[in-house]
Amino acid sequence: MLSDLTLSEEQKAVREAAREFAEKEFPKYAEESDREEKFPFELLRKAASLGFVGLHIPEEYGGQGMGLLAYCLAVEEFWRVDGGLGMILSTTFGSEMILMFGSEEQKEEYVPPVARGEKICCSCFTEPQAGSDIAAVRTSARRDGDNYTINGVKTFITNGSIADYYVVLARTSPGAPKRSMGLSVFVVERGAPGLEAKKLTNKLGIRASDTAEVYFKDVAVPQGNLVGVEGEGFRQAMDFFNLTRIHTAFQAVGIAQGAFELALEYAKNREAFERRLADFQVTREKLAVMRTKIEAARLLALQAAVEADRGKPDPGLTAMAKYFAARVAQDVVSESLQIHGGYGFMGDQAISRMYRDVRVLEIYEGTREIEVELLARSLLGELPSKLGAVRRHPLR
């Protein structure tokens, strides 16, 4: 790997450990989990027992305390082999919100079992009418004495039907002057009366990952389940995504790297017109451009993760990494399938699955369009980002 400049010996060791685990274990589950849309609980248990699941979660909350970058390197290696199975590292998704904004009691109660892989967390932001525009959420949380009563529907929720803890964005002040105001975050436990989840099936890709619609019907939660500050839910969600989108950038780098390796191998072995595909200038250019784009994406992702490990993710750098890496992943996986030709199209090869899996990367965790908008806001000083620090050109 070329982009080793910033990695410590420990981080390299984590990457290698993750690579070995994914290379040996994932092939046992990849095809069946995809075909049957089956969440790989057994694989999750194995990965958790080796410490991969809570890599980025501090030791005092049951994790490994290795930092975001170490976690992201494992994400990259897992996605390099299979994206759907790589989602086992997203069973902590939502616990970051509790870590960032939750009370000490909440962190101690909810985070350690998730970090150990014993419990599964999910984040409930999206609603049928509110995707990228999360300020449009209609799910309500009405203050009712010492409780809040939650009503609403959330959709496309990763881990929704298998989660133990639901981190939910809901509207607490319906009459707030702006749509982004009056939102708050709550944690709801599985089994709460009125909470139901229905697994959504027939997804295009990452079919090993669970996706569900989640219904809240008069779900009562105590005041102690409010995560962070009432009314600050939108800002909390933005900070949360600034962090978790870095994971997605590494998912993209991983799947692109995997697709590239498959393409290179195929091009070296497949012959046409009495030559290897790798001997055709048109293929050689494809391979060269694919590899270059991956390396550029990896460096951007590394930059975003290093920034987060230094203290706080930079929204501009995160958006840049997520936008670019997800874009590159689409290009690279598509070109790899092109190199595989008919064999890639017929669907029984890993590249066919990658072609389906990769698509979500420009949709979830902030669409490509949202990332570009965040980038532009960063450049124009509308978001606090290093990208806003632009010098005036002397020839202006």
Added chain:
Amino acid sequence: MRIFVLVKHSPSPESLLRVSADGKSLDPTCLTYDINEWDRYAVEEAVRLKEKHGGEVVAVSVGTNCDATLRKCLAMGVDRAIKVPAEPGFDASMAAEAVVDVLKCEAFDIVLSGFMSQDANNALVGALAAAKLDIPFATAVTELSVEGGEARAVRELEGGYREEVALPLPCLVTVQSGINEPRYVSIMGIKAAKAKELKDHPVKLGDATVSTERIYAPPTRRAEIISGAPLEVAEKLIELIRSKGVLR
């Protein structure tokens, strides 16, 4: 029990191979390195022996660039690591000499190593080290136990046969792949390894016993299609078989 395990940081056999400009060595740029596959089994076996009998496992590696492999051993449960910063290349006798220099400074009950290395495939270092130390050894071991001051080892022979041998301690055993299922490196192991000792053991090695004259890629073998009338083809075929020494 004091257990030593010899490990090599070796190029993966799946690496892209390129001969260097001098024609006598491999260009290391394209090589991907990892712990030698056979040594991975040896490390696992060593750690299992410690788990059963208590004691200490020490990993020894010869090479200037073997830190990652030694750290991996520490993460797998080895207690401390010794690096001999020397480059014996494919000279198995020199490599054995380096290892013996370490072992002479340490007390040990058993030394384990992989049956062979995945690059040179010589299967020599273990046997040579045992000879230099004048201790008994067994190679290609597929089962191992230690009880009452002796090691019992089942060796793999040709043709699917097995041989069981008993070796008084201290002894050396080279481990065949498949003797166990090596554990994965865990994150907990990586963190624990950070606090473990990895020290250098500089040596002054004697003269090389092997010199490489030339390294080259094997010639590409091509299929030949014999064409012509059947009788003509048959004659050409017989001539070809005869020229290869199959028919006299």
